[in-house]
């Protein structure tokens with residue numbers, strides 16, 4: 001144990017803000033310059049866990065996170081955090097909004113403010129920064145070639161910047177989902193309001209492979225809360241599916257779906273079962289509860305012993 005958690009830094013990122021809401025934080029919180037650097041630090045036992053973004057409600061999944069969890073040495077999701085994100089446009093004190101032609105920020109921040117930028121700063125170019133707080137640090141430098149950054153109020157104030165526009169997100173309800181990731185180990189206890197994250201590689205040269213994958217969930221009453229296809233790095237023209245299923249690996253119906261996927265697909269990566277941040281409890285259809293499975297198993301055992 002290192003008594004340290006990592007996050008996409010520097011201080012003042014949305015990741016940092018999300019991490020501060022996690023209960024029982026260790027003594028040290030360490031910033032990393034990228035999602036991949038934070039995840040690799042977990043793999044090398046330099047930190048016990050890392051908090052990284054996985055999904056936002058404008059762009060969908062965060063590819064850097066999803067792909068690293070799919071192709072890197074296996075890690076496990078322990079919990080999730082939902083953070084409403086608000087974006088402001090910050091400049092060095094004295095710069096007017098009309099002077100802004102070069103913006104630097106994290107691509108997800110820009111993605112969520114694209115219409116605002118096009119409407120209000122139509123000539124401006126936007127460059128990719130490592131994070132929103134890295135953008136704020138850049139703008140604080142008087143020699144910077146950039147004029148403005150899109151970041152949170154916390155990051156703007158940390159660097160003594162001036163907000164020339166506030167609440168500039170195109171969707172005012174923007175929420176980002178972050179995950180806390182550790183080395184593999186036993187999953188957290190089942191709470192009844194859980195989520196299971198998987199990557200499934202289909203036997204996609206077989207007709208109906210996608211339908212067969214979905215049947216593993218549907219036939220057991222397991223609802224999916226996210227499903228995204230990602231191009232496979234291993235075989236060109238093939239895809240993997242990144243999936244969040246409602247329920248825990250210790251629910252019989254979810255375990256049944258996992259076993260079915262293992263039997264019928266090319267490969268399955270289990271990335272964790274963990275409590276849902278919104279506390280949502282799935283509707284378990286008749287016949288899919290653990291009690292129903294136990295009763296059916298007892299019946300079968302009895303038949304075999306007759």
Ligand SMILES: O=C(O)C(=O)Cc1ccccc1
Nearest residue numbers: 013014015106108109131132
């Ligand atoms: O750059 C940051 O502050 C991050 O934590 C990544 C991010 C960027 C925009 C929205 C949500 C997360």
